[in-house]
Amino acid sequence: MSVRRSTVVALALLAASPLPVAAGEREVRHPEDLFVVDCLLPAKVRSLGRHTRFAAPRRVVRMSAHECGLRGGEHAADPSDLAWALQAWTAQAEAGDAEAMNNVGEIWEQGVRGQADAALAAQWYRRAAEAGSRRAQTNLGALYEQGLGVERDEHAALAWYRRAAGLTGEADLDAQREIEALQTELAASRAEAEAARAELLR
Structure with missing residues (x-):
């Protein structure tokens, strides 16, 4: 019984002790x-x-x-040295890596040496988005929504957001059209109700 108990205690102590660091690894010492x-x-x-x-x-x-x-x-x-990051990512982006293209776009949107270029960011996002990067599709949608580097276009923004979400089928478009029709009908009904209410209050 005491052998079993000492084995359990030894295993508990072993489990509680930190694992040794493997050769060649170093600990994280600074935030x-x-x-x-x-x-x-x-x-x-x-x-x-x-x-x-x-x-x-x-x-x-x-x-x-x-x-x-x-x-x-x-x-x-x-x-925060974006010039170094831009140089590092650009070669990979020009070789056709979609995520690298998106990263180059993000760097230009943030600005290199204090100079943001949303139009150049939009070009890189478009290349990455057309290559299949969902992050780039979302980023490009945001630029269209805000009108940064491209002409403000809510329909284009919605199209890029939908593409990023994987909603590109004809059935999805039909559902979106039906929702828009219902929203228009609801707005018209509200306007009629307000007009009737104003008429009653006279």
């Missing part, structure tokens, strides 16, 4: 290590057959500064 940064990862060496090796292109990924350091990546010392 800045938890910031999400644009991390330029080192090139991966790939093998092509037995005797040929090549370095794959470097990729930019959003991750914590801590993880970026663990993976041997580079990032701007100041997470």
Whole structure:
């Protein structure tokens, strides 16, 4: 009985103790290590057959500064350094990566060195949205809704929001038209009721 009890106590102490840090890993020591940064990862060496090796292109990924350091990546010392992030993401975006295109659009919308360019952001969002990025479709819809970088167009905004939500089928459009017709009918009924009420109060 005492052997079983000591085993349970030993297991409880073992479970309560922190796990050792694996070799090569370091602990998060500063809150800045938890910031999400644009991390330029080192090139991966790939093998092509037995005797040929090549370095794959470097990729930019959003991750914590801590993880970026663990993976041997580079990032701007100041997470708000959008010029560095723009340079890092642009090559990947021009290679056709839809999420990278969206990130370039977000950087231009926020502004590089204090200068936002909503029209350029809209161009990048459109490229990413047409390539299938739902975030870019939502961002482009927001620009149309607010009239930033594009002419204000609520119908275009709604179309991009619907596309981002996956509502692009004909049945969805029919349902939307029916809702709009009912809203128009409701507004007309309210106007008639107000007119009748005003007539009664005379």
